[in-house]
Each structure stands twice: as C-alpha cells, then as structure tokens.
Amino acid sequence: MTFAEPESGRAVEPESRIVLGCIADDFTGATDLASNLVREGMRVVQTIGVPTEPLSLDVDAVVVALKSRTIPPAEAVAQSVAAARWLKAQGARQFYFKYCSTFDSTPAGNIGPVADALMTELDTRFTVACPAFPENGRSVFKGHLFVGDALLQDSGMRDHPLTPMTDSNLVRVLQAQTHRKVGLIDHTVVAQGATAIMARMGSLMASGISIAVLDATTDDDLRRIGPALKDLDLVTAGSGMAIGLPRNFGIAPRDVAGRLPAPRGRRAIVSGSCSLATNAQVADFQARGGAAYAVDPLEFQEDPGSVDAALRWAADALQAPNAGPVLVYATAPPEAVKAVQARLGPAQAGQLVEHALSRIAVGLVERGVGQLIVAGGETSGACVQALGIRQMRIGPQIAPGVPWCHAQSPHAGSEGLHVTLKSGNFGAADFFSSAFDLLDGKE
Numbered sequence: 001m002t003f004a005e006p007e008s009g010r011a012v013e014p015e016s017r018i019v020l021g022c023i024a025d026d027f028t029g030a031t032d033l034a035s036n037l038v039r040e041g042m043r044v045v046q047t048i049g050v051p052t053e054p055l056s057l058d059v060d061a062v063v064v065a066l067k068s069r070t071i072p073p074a075e076a077v078a079q080s081v082a083a084a085r086w087l088k089a090q091g092a093r094q095f096y097f098k099y100c101s102t103f104d105s106t107p108a109g110n111i112g113p114v115a116d117a118l119m120t121e122l123d124t125r126f127t128v129a130c131p132a133f134p135e136n137g138r139s140v141f142k143g144h145l146f147v148g149d150a151l152l153q154d155s156g157m158r159d160h161p162l163t164p165m166t167d168s169n170l171v172r173v174l175q176a177q178t179h180r181k182v183g184l185i186d187h188t189v190v191a192q193g194a195t196a197i198m199a200r201m202g203s204l205m206a207s208g209i210s211i212a213v214l215d216a217t218t219d220d221d222l223r224r225i226g227p228a229l230k231d232l233d234l235v236t237a238g239s240g241m242a243i244g245l246p247r248n249f250g251i252a253p254r255d256v257a258g259r260l261p262a263p264r265g266r267r268a269i270v271s272g273s274c275s276l277a278t279n280a281q282v283a284d285f286q287a288r289g290g291a292a293y294a295v296d297p298l299e300f301q302e303d304p305g306s307v308d309a310a311l312r313w314a315a316d317a318l319q320a321p322n323a324g325p326v327l328v329y330a331t332a333p334p335e336a337v338k339a340v341q342a343r344l345g346p347a348q349a350g351q352l353v354e355h356a357l358s359r360i361a362v363g364l365v366e367r368g369v370g371q372l373i374v375a376g377g378e379t380s381g382a383c384v385q386a387l388g389i390r391q392m393r394i395g396p397q398i399a400p401g402v403p404w405c406h407a408q409s410p411h412a413g414s415e416g417l418h419v420t421l422k423s424g425n426f427g428a429a430d431f432f433s434s435a436f437d438l439l440d441g442k443e
C-alpha cells in the first residue's frame with residue numbers, strides 16, 4: 001500500500017470489499033476502535049493516514065487513523081473527506097467517524113465540522129452522536145456526558161491543555177460546532193429498544209434535526225441502539241458504539257477475526273513511555289530476569305554513538321542461545337525525567353529519545369526481530385514512521401485497547417512483523433511477558 005494524493009484512491013478497483021469504513025481522529029483511538037470491532041467478530045485493518053492504493057487484504061472493516069483532533073478544522077475536514085472517499089472506493093456501506101469518548105473538541109471543532117462535511121460527502125440527512133463507552137466509565141444521560149461518577153465539566157478534562165471540556169451538555173457542545181440542528185434521543189427512548197429509537201429518529205428528522213445525541217449508560221444500551229443504526233450512512237461515536245454495529249452486517253464474535261500469521265523471529269521491547277504503568281512494567285520485566293538496557297537522553301546528546309552501542313548490546317543479547325526478549329528503555333521515574341528536561345528542555349529531550357528508540361527499533365527488526373512491543377504513544381508514532389508501517393492487521397487484545405497487530409515493513413522480511421503499540425498508562429505490570437505469552441498461545 002502506498003500513500004500519495006488522496007483522490008487517486010477512487011480510480012482503482014479494490015481487490016476486496018469492506019462493509020464498514022471508519023475514520024478516527026487520532027492513532028490510539030483508531031486502535032481502540034479496531035480492537036473493539038475485532039472482539040465483535042470483524043476482521044480489521046488499521047491504516048496510518050489515507051492510503052491511495054486499493055486494499056489488498058480481505059477484511060470487513062478498515063479504520064483510517066488520522067491525527068485530526070486538534071488541527072485547524074479545514075484541514076481535519078479535508079483529511080476526513082479524503083478518508084471517506086477512499087473507504088467508499090473499497091466498498092464501505094456504512095461510515096463511522098470515531099472521536100474520543102470524552103468528546104475532545106474546541107468550540108471551533110473538530111467534531112462538528114467533520115460530521116457536517118461527512119454528511120455532505122455521503123449525501124445523508126441524519127446521523128447520531130454517541131461518545132458513550134460504559135466499559136471505560138463514559139456514559140451519556142439526558143445528553144450529559146459523565147466520566148466515571150463526575151460530569152465531564154468536573155472531570156480532569158476540564159483542564160486538558162488542548163481541548164478543555166467545560167460543558168457536559170453534548171447537545172449544546174455539538175450545536176456550537178455545527179450549523180445543522182442537534183437534538184437528543186434520551187434514555188427513556190433507548191430503553192424501549194431499536195424500534196422506538198428508529199421512530200424517534202424519524203420524528204426528529206421531520207422536525208428539522210440532523211444530528212441526534214444518544215443517551216447510553218450501559219453496554220446493553222449500546223446493543224439496543226446498534227440495530228437502530230443499521231440504515232444510517234454515517235455514525236459518529238466513541239469506540240464503544242463498535243459493539244452494536246457488526247451484527248447489522250451478519251457478523252458475530254468469532255476467532256478468525258483476530259487471527260494473525262504465525263509469529264516468527266526474535267522478540268524485543270522498546271520503551272519510551274515514562275508513565276507509572278510503564279515504569280512498573282519495566283521493573284516487572286527485569287524482576288523476571290529479562291535482559292534490559294537503559295538508555296540516557298543526556299548521553300544521546302553528548303555522544304551520538306551511544307545509540308549504536310545500545311543497538312549492539314541488544315543485537316548481541318539476541319544472539320545468545322535460547323535468548324528471551326530484550327528490552328531497551330528510556331523509561332524513568334518522574335524525578336529523573338524532570339532532571340533531564342531541566343537540562344535539555346522537554347521537547348528536545350523527547351525528540352532525542354524518540355529518534356534514538358525508533359532507530360533502535362529499525363535496527364532490531366533488520367536484525368531479525370519479528371515480534372516488537374513499543375511502549376509510549378509518541379514513541380509508537382516515531383517507531384511506526386521509522387519502520388515505514390502503513391497498515392496493520394488487528395489481532396487479539398493483550399489488554400483493553402492494546403491488540404497485537406501484524407504489519408509489513410520495508411525493514412522486515414517478506415513475512416512482516418508482529419507489533420503492539422502500548423500507550424502510556426495501558427496494561428498491567430506483567431504486560432510485556434503476557435503479551436509474548438499471548439502470541440505463544442499460552443493465554
């Protein structure tokens with residue numbers, strides 16, 4: 001699959017047809033959605049950006065991962081429409097615009113403008129908005145979004161650096177972002193099931209409403225809503241709504257959905273996350289006797305050769321007979337990170353580490369690593385880019401929101417590699433070992 005100007009995707013006939021085409025406004029959110037669809041039985045590919053060549057894998061859904069949450073609205077619209085056109089060319093019958101379950105947006109967008117543009121592109125008069133993800137504590141009641149027990153406006157999202165959410169009333173929040181009329185289908189209707197929800201959609205439409213916020217506080221609500229969305233061209237939602245849609249296409253949970261090629265090659269972990277969870281995971285890996293090498297951002301700055309030294313260490317460790325997984329990590333406790341940031345500045349420290357770890361990941365894959373764990377959201381972005389990965393088949397879930405994936409890379413052999421991208425606070429302390437156990441079929 002190659003990437004070029006978005007429009008060219010329309011000209012070529014796809015080799016396989018999908019049923020559901022998803023557009024996600026950030027990378028980890030895309031994986032989260034993809035993973036939920038796999039759990040419900042869909043075979044899913046996630047692409048990084050909008051591809052231009054037709055899809056070559058036989059799957060049920062594609063999630064196009066954009067980075068459009070906080071870019072200017074016009075750019076988010078252009079990218080999302082390009083994604084919709086490509087997905088349409090692959091056969092998508094229904095489209096899913098996926099945003100964060102905390103409805104991350106600013107008064108200018110980008111949820112409203114993107115939903116508007118997709119409705120125009122798909123020539124559709126009505127859609128819904130449902131960020132609820134009860135499994136993760138996100139629920140919508142009378143149009144108000146709750147994060148755990150707190151209203152959105154009283155949650156940590158109030159102080160988000162890029163998308164502070166100071167109003168929990170989603171009808172009001174969305175109305176401020178779109179010229180279309182926004183309404184509500186509340187829990188009393190949702191509780192009555194699909195027929196009642198569809199009837200309400202009809203009456204809202206007749207009264208001039210184009211987008212309906214949906215109440216949902218439980219997975220049962222999402223499963224009741226699912227069949228009511230069967231005939232919509234466009235659904236806008238968090239990743240939770242994924243549990244309600246596959247059945248509309250006659251798809252039920254099945255093992256084949258998450259089946260990946262047999263794992264091969266050596267095993268490695270590259271960790272640039274400094275979250276509490278990742279610090280515990282690095283400590284757990286070492287406590288189990290795993291081979292680990294700490295890298296130091298200050299050293300990277302003073303001696304560029306230190307990246308090669310880390311790579312040599314890891315390559316040697318992998319040569320040992322019966323070598324287990326090796327870990328190269330910049331992961332450090334908060335005091336150490338602060339000290340480095342005070343010397344280098346946070347941005348430069350981050351860049352140095354991301355550049356070094358992504359070079360190490362590429363070097364390891366070139367030396368036969370076929371099973372790679374990357375810890376850290378930004379670190380993952382840097383590694384995926386350096387490895388030239390453009391699409392990933394989504395496999396079984398290691399921890400909520402973190403699946404194993406299989407990808408082709410110009411740096412790997414023709415069989416490709418297994419990779420998992422774990423952002424910050426995801427996963428239990430034994431994540432690294434349980435991830436490899438899962439590939440081994442031990443779990």
Ligand code: ADP
Binds near residue numbers: 274332349350
């Ligand atoms: P997370 O998902 O936990 O937020 P990220 O990879 O997104 O992890 O972000 C961690 C950032 O911290 C990256 O930019 C990484 O390069 C940087 N970093 C990693 N280790 C250190 C360190 N020891 N000192 C300073 N910055 C670091």
